[in-house]
Amino acid sequence: MTQKPKVLVSDKLSETAVQIFRDRGIDVTFDPAIGKDKDRLLEVIGDYDGLAIRSATKVSDKVLEAATNLKVIGRAGIGVDNVDIPAASKKGVIVMNTPFGNSITTAEHAIAMMFAVARQIPEASASTHAGKWEKSRFMGVELTGKTLGVVGAGNIGSIVIERAHGLKMKVIAYDPFLTEERADKLGVEKVEFDTLLGRADFITFHVPLTEKTKNILSAEAISKLKPGVRIVNCARGGLVDEEALAHALREGKVAGAAFDVFAVEPATDSPLFNLPNVVVTPHLGAATTEAQENVALQVAEQMSDYLLTGAVSNALNMPSVTAEEAKVMGPWVKLAGHLGAFVGQLTDEPIRAINILYNGHVTTMNIAALNAAALAGVMKAANPDVNMVSAPVMAKDRGIDITTTTQEKTGAFDAYIKLTVKTDKRERSIAGTVFSDGKPRFIQIKGINIDAEIGAHMVYTTNEDVPGIIGTLGNTMGENGVNIANFTLGRSEKGKEAIALLYVDEPVPAPVLDKLASTGMFQQVKTLTFDVA
Incomplete structure (x- = not known):
């Protein structure tokens, strides 16, 4: 038994x-x-x-x-x-x-906080408990007819949008991965971040904390806010410069704020504490029965x-494949993730479509798992917490059209994967294979053939095929103490478009990248990181 x-x-x-x-x-x-x-x-x-x-x-x-x-x-x-x-x-x-599991609860808390700050409920409650009757002191505002700016229209943000429509609010949204089709389905107007800052009467955040979103509401951004706006953050501490927001609250630029999360938690002290019309709770977003x-x-x-x-289901460290498949697929899963990470880090505008082409014997593997690995690579640029299970859900929520193509062996390689991303502005593609040593390699970028080893820290450049590129890259890196482990070049044809991919030993400081850009020789200079562990 x-x-x-x-x-x-x-x-x-x-x-x-x-x-x-x-x-x-x-x-x-x-x-x-x-x-x-x-x-x-x-x-x-x-x-x-x-x-x-x-x-x-x-x-x-x-x-x-x-x-x-x-x-x-x-x-x-x-x-x-x-x-x-x-x-x-x-x-x-x-x-x-x-x-x-806690999406609805967190979204409802954001709505509750919005009501609380609109009507100054906590202060009015404390005043009344103290035996005062300060009816004229607590003049609130209605939510009906106000413009709600939603930063992040993913799973939780979408629920907030739905609830806001029920409150008869006008909703605008900023999300780099939100397509026009998805925005239409949600019934929101898709806008740029600065536009949202200038138009919204209420702003609520529903994005993860990343390098791109850290202090997204900075002192500079606060200066662009519509006077009298109210700020709600039930997402992640660190999205808002708390000191700058406190100053704006004291100056009257911002009418109120409601925070459930803080840059440092447990939050025993914060610039936002003890300010008028600031509602604070101890990270209760998911705290319901x-x-x-x-x-x-x-x-x-x-x-x-x-x-x-x-x-x-919802595994953070394993593709959805059998033990037998995993032995063969492991390097290919890594490759798919690297291909996705490459285009994800280079693509700032909303992605409309992703096509993943499988050529040769890789077509016999678990395509669903490989697709999930590629999508996770793409989405990690916007959300480092994404995994192979949540990535397809995130892509679907953003209205991205995912297609898969398989074909028999063509070309010099026994098998390869090619990932193509389409936006309103451009189409970007990259292909890779796994060599006999089990190591993934990039073999083509933008239709230009290359042979690039993949490292944890890389620099990608595009330029015209002119003399001096190699010297400029090598000298600039050397003069600033950056060691190049591997250097790959490619071009479409003589004198036309060319690319370079450098595998370096450590992250390249921003001033070094600025020096390269200032030479005028490069159309694009970008650092890339890959999980090669």
Whole structure:
């Protein structure tokens, strides 16, 4: 008789979620205290095939080393900072989360915060509790007819937009990945960020924190705001320059703000604290009974599916393929991700369509998994938290048309993948293959043949095919202490368009890139990063 899989629930999950394991025929141990007892967890973890957690359990490399039978870790929620994912990957343990379980709750909190700041509800409540009757002091504004600026029209942002329509608000949205078709479907006007700043009566943020979005509402951006605007941030701390916003609030440029997240958390102090008409909550976006129940039920179902059938859902560190496929597909999955990362980092405008062409024996592999890897590479430029499961959902939400083409072997390579991205302004393509040593390589960019090794840090340039390019690149890098590990050139034809791809040992400082750009020899100079681990 086949032994039942064993799962340890080491954090507080609902009894309903625990019962799902039992109903599916899994031997489950519910011990929510063990997550905070590191020594005891180390003692028992070797007995279990699965570990279901929230945030209290810390899954370190030591825990994973002791987990001799562990196959899957399920996090009820989106954040996995408490799991050593690289160590889990090395150990062959799948790490799952539930990325979409709290979307409605977070969106509703943003709407609630908008109402609170519009009507000064917290201050009015405190005043009334104190025995005052300051009816004339708390003059609010209606939401009806006001213009709401939504920064980020993804999963949560889309729900906020839907709710705002119900409140009879006019909605405009800024999202670099939002297509006109998707905007029409959402019923929003797609605008540039500066336009949104100047037109919106309320602004709400629903984007991840990345290098591009850090302090997106900077002092400079605040200077472009419509007078009397109210700012809502229930997304990520660090999207707004809190000091600059506090100054604008004191000066009356901004009429109010509502924040659930802060640059430093737990937030025991902030420039926004104790200012009039500023509503603050302690990161409550996902804190509802329903959201906590949803993610618990989802993680129980996902873990059960994997342990009983091998199905993989919302995995952060593994493509959805069988163990046999993974041995062959691993390098090709890496290649697909690198191709996506290349075009994702070079494309700033909304992507309308993505075509992924498979040539040769790669067409016999799990195309869905390869597509997901390529899409994750593209989307990571906008959201570093994206994975192979959430990337297709994100692409669909943004109205991107995804197509796949397969063809028999043509050309010099036994197999290759070519990824083409289309925007309103341009079409960009890149192709790659996997050599016999198992290492992915770029073999064509913009129709120009190359042979480029892929490194963690790279520099990409475009230019006319004229003398002096190699010398300028080499001298500029050398003079500034940047070592070039590999240097690849290509051109369409003599005297026409040419490209260069440099594999360097460390990130190239911005002043060095500025020096290259200032020579006037290059049409484009761009740094690129790739996950080659």
